[in-house]
Amino acid sequence: MLVLVLFKVTSLFLQFIIFTGDVTFSQVVNEVMRQLEGAYALIFKSPHYPNELIACKRGSTLILGVNELSGQKSGKSFNDVKALTANGKPKELFFSSDLCAIVEHTKNYLAIEDNEIVHIKDGSVSILKFDHDKEKPASVQRALSVLEMEVEQIKKGNYDHFMQKEIHEQPHSLTTTMRGRLKDGAVLLGGLKEHLKTIRRSRRVVFIGCGTSYNAALAARTFVEELTGIPVTMEVASDLLDRQGPIYREDTAVFVSQSGETADTLLALDYALENGALCVGITNTVGSTLSRRTHCGIHINAGCEIGVASTKAYTSQIVVMAMMALAIGSDQISTQARREAIISGLFSLPSNASQVLKLDSEMKELASSLIDSESLLVFGRGYNYATALEGALKVKEVALMHSEGMFAGEMKHGPLALVDENLPIIVIATRDACFSKQQSVIQQLLSRKGRLIIMCSKGDASAVNPGGSCRVIEVPKVADCLQPVINIIPLQLLAYHLTVLRGFDVDQPRNLAKSVTTQ
Template sequence: MCGIIGIVGNAGVAPLLVDALKRLEYRGYDSAGVATLEGGVLTRRRAEGKLRNLEALLDKDPLAGRIGIGHTRWATHGAPTVTNAHPHQSGRVCVVHNGIIENYLELRAEAAAAGLFPVSDTDTEVVALMTDLALRGGLSPVDAVAAVLPRLKGAFSLVFLFEGEEDLLVGARQGSPLAVGHGDGEMFLGSDAIALSPFTDRITYLEEGDWVVLSRQGCVIRDRSNAQVQRPESRSAIGAAMIDKGNYRHFMAKEIHEQPEVIGHTLSRYLDLAARKAKVPDGMAVDFSGLTRLVMSACGTAYYAGLVGKYWFEKYARLPVEIDIASEFRYRELPVNPGEMALFISQSGETADTLASLRYCKAAGLTIGAVVNVPESTIAREADLVFPTIAGPEIGVASTKAFTCQLSVLASLAILAGRQRGVLTADQEAELVGALSEVPGLALKALALEARIEKLAPGLSRASDVLYLGRSTSYPLALEGALKLKELSYIHAEGYAAGELKHGPIALIDENLPVIVIAPHDAIYEKTVSNMQEVAARGGRILLITDEKGAEASGLADRDRILMPALSEIVAPIIYSIPIQLIAYHVAVFMGTDVDQPRNLAKSVTVE
């Protein structure tokens, strides 16, 4: 969600802090602020809304100083106002925070009893108050942080800046990621490697419960027991130049059009195209043969990828799959057994509910697999088996290329599982792998439909409700299409299994309701045609996404169709994702909404 940056530098840091925060805009936020030491004195600038408002404030009233912290806030406790924006200050300490302090009311009362009172509505400010209280009690800044951290309940990453301490930043993480960046005579803290990419590619990821003391000469890391520990330094592959829209109007448009390339990169890790076999990344031992069940969990779009994966694993590997939304999974105490495997899907690898579900299964002794786009993430580090997607940084809040890369990994793993379990013959495996090898080219053909889809956007934008229908693997795509439209255009949309039409949604059908039907011409296409006829009989406005055979069998006019290339059944969910992404994108562009950062949404949900 929120973004953090801290710099102990050699020159004025305020512009650098803002630049780093810009790279974290994709995470979602509604206010921003920075704090530096000017002559040893804490000075802050905070603003509501987008970073351009903070930049305007700094242009008018600049900040000096070679050390500072910055933050983009996504409101949880308290409205997105200047008073509630980070950094928060009490006395000699300034704090930025991602996460939620669950016991903030108890700590606030304790601070009030000592004569320290909040000025904001946030839970974060209590961290500054309690640290200030410890300083007033005679503790040094580092000792004050050490005393306060064990008092905090909940999820957090924190960075502390102290008045009069020109060579000191203190950071801590519990349930929310924080990374250390190593420079030459300067050091950095950030929410992720993207924030640090303009400054360094040398990254150390703090582990759960770690806290760190930074100076220009380096850092000292301690674990939750305060024992000094060494954490590995790695090289980040994320370059500053990668976080750029290029010639595209929005990051989402760029990421949609990157899909042929990144899907190809991803599939190359999981398919041996010469041998026509599925494989796994080098050095990884994966055995699906003896599993009795595969347990899967994810959130949002990643959950819909998992739903498609369920169809694939059960069809091609005859492996039973139990899948649930992570926010439900983590609390319903699903019975699990050691003979099972758990698979978690997350773009960021930091999703709080997914991570909690992973830890539940790990405690029960299951082998843990993770399909993630950030191999250095917490979920990846805590998994036994990591299945990376090679999507590259995804900046747009609405997931596009990460989703199709997740599908690519899941399809490949389902084929591998089918071979290992003796369900697929060598010829069947070769046929499926051959079909997947065609996906990058098919994705290019799907992208060529953009002009046609853009022309449909004005008509769809006038709807107050939209219904998406699909069967089999197209049902999760209907859910995903509805989610995309809601996220980006704020039009109410629902995705339904087409066979459920008569069980409620048909009551909504009239001439004002667009019905988007996702239906490749497959073994159950005729069933979907019957549902379309029920919609047409009631005056519904149908938009059919299908191939040439499906179009011929539909009886619909050309204006009511998006004609997709002919393709194999296993790749249909990957390719049919592209038009539903383009529909949502162009409707939102036509309506003038904030495509890359829709209201109220965050890219990475790191708290409940």
């Protein structure tokens, strides 16, 4: 498909040169853009126009990095690179679809907007704005931004893979996510401060995301409803667009995306903006399209995530949404004790994450026992239904093993027929309001000779596995609504070790990309 698209673009390009005659490079590209539909990010280089290069985009991500700008102040407007060269030194220019790719070379960048054209000619840079209704694009002034990222973040260090590194970074990433936001028993979210009253008056909160980001929002749904008293609905971005589902002016639409560039999420954002909803962005990428287009938002500050399978961003997203719920519901006296307990639990999360990472060797041993299995089921409910979905997704996307996360309450409505002594089943049964129901699920699975792996809170092994016939994973107990942050880590480790043992690429799984920038 990519080859076909490039062939069509090249054909259009050559047609304009052949049939139009004496035209400039920018005129040719302008006419090609007029014919193109859908999302793209393109760079044009032609022997017909030596010493020139043109880049343009619509829908997809395109970053321009500019090197050797130490003598210039960030944020200086420009439309010619000479304005950036006060010291007279030559500059390097980089085009990329991801900020992580340019951090080794420069921290100064420009996020190209839709329908903008970057024209490099004889050492100068012009930025133009394409308009379908105008024959010539207009020159525009743009400002550079500074990338808040260190080179060390994109290196593996002492780890074998980025996914492994990012799993073990979670105590640190959780700390940075909360840094400066929890003070004197209150939550301070500068990105939401001016809009809290509007959110509190909302008819409903609509969480919109894809993949892991959707699962993180699902993990947050219950406690957002509990702490704010506002109904919460969940939307997969692509499904919302397919259905043209109702979004109202009285809604608060919360868009969750690690990269801030997910195509379906951004299209759903445009749809919500057209319908007049207040749009909140939750992303890991400063300067991303999502952060620029939403009315307000929160950066999760998890640090650069290189591995395709999201790990530390997932746990930081849940924590950010917990803090958001605390901030929105801070005016309710009836939930004050509950809020204080959750805030106390947030402070202890990094240390508990460190504790659960000690299960690494145990998860490797478990992975070796599952290496020949063809399928894996993960049962969860309540706060941990999302954990079941996310754990199964991790196994599916990196270990290339069929796995399904299932709502335990639906076990008798079909899934129970799959149970036998060969199919491995993980049951998440940590202490919360659903604990007794999960105990019942375990008994029903055991009575059908199920091959169970039970995740429980420390000290509960005998309560969930009285006969001692099952493998048990004990994790630290935290506030029930924060338990998904802890519970997902052993499943991330399991997926990682399964992938390594099965001989697959951990950081670049087959057919997948880190940021899904096409529909």
